[in-house]
Amino acid sequence: MLALDAAVGKSFACLLLSDREALYAKSEGSRAHSQSLMPMLEGLLKKADITWKDLNILALGVGPGSFTGLRIAAAALAGINASLQLPVLSISSLAITAVQANGEGPLYVLEDARAGEVFVGYYHGTVAMQDDLCISWDALNEVKQGNYTSVAMPPEPLSGWKRLEPAIDRAEAIATVVRAAMEQQVLSNLPKYVQPAYLQMSQAERSLQAREK
């Protein structure tokens, strides 16, 4: 299994999972200019001493997150799968962050979405208690406060919320989410090409909307 996630920071995260081992790598430098993505994936395969043809399932971190980064990851994985024709699991980037916190009860994942908005996930372990959302930070006041976690710190301190810091490695969290998804889904039913989660308008769409007004 090869998983690709673009939701955190400026890099691509990649996990190669086999019965024997889990290998993890993070790209250097900016995602948008990344010349390093394919060489990084090839480096992981080489380290595991396998080839592309030895893979039997792919996974994409579909976000929510940075528009361009997620689209580049989706396009790269789709290209890879053109020849391989493997089933592709969609995993929520917020689910990965939730699992990283390793909390006991259900908890929120609150990730700054810029433009005054926040991505909201609500997870109990790997299980989503509601669909991932994108709402304004103001609207978050209407949500019952409780435990939350995030990769990036919120733009302003959140009063009434208790922050849980990431407790386990992101690599381990990706592995946990992917394994849970594999148990829950019929692999032969999975699509070969998946798209990012579009919870927020792109900057281009915003500009267009502003112009039409």
Place this chain on the structure above:
Amino acid sequence: MLALDAAVGKSFACLLLSDREALYAKSEGSRAHSQSLMPMLEGLLKKADITWKDLNILALGVGPGSFTGLRIAAAALAGINASLQLPVLSISSLAITAVQANGEGPLYVLEDARAGEVFVGYYHGTVAMQDDLCISWDALNEVKQGNYTSVAMPPEPLSGWKRLEPAIDRAEAIATVVRAAMEQQVLSNLPKYVQPAYLQMSQAERSLQAREK
């Protein structure tokens, strides 16, 4: 040969070139949300009755053009080439437009780059007389006026310039540029992964620069 270009309008253009025939397709809908790119390419292969493994060279229209679209095309082609490991030709999207105009002497390609800027190419047939540039529309006044062509109309009429309309199909122009590039380059020296032409800052880079000021 399979060529992919994202520089024109909102769609991906794709050309499949063999000794026997040239097959062309353009994606529907927005590039950024395109779920249709891989199925479109697969449709072309099927129409030509070949598989990915029958390809022996790839080409990428590296722009200059829309930031996100070019990056998605580059990522998709890199993914495709992960298994295939073919040489990849970089072709200028402005060269394609120049060839479309089918003019007699050298001519400029002037493509609106937004944010008050213009992409400038100067071509004689498929031959670049200078590197593709990105300058402000104001700075264009210092360029000796002559014949020009473009896909999109300039934001304002250009006085002193003579416009040549596209005279041949874009598909035919891509084929001409790719064939010229293949004759000029040693295919075994070509890289397997190529990047778009970064002539202009991305919106993200602009925001970052504005914030740092």
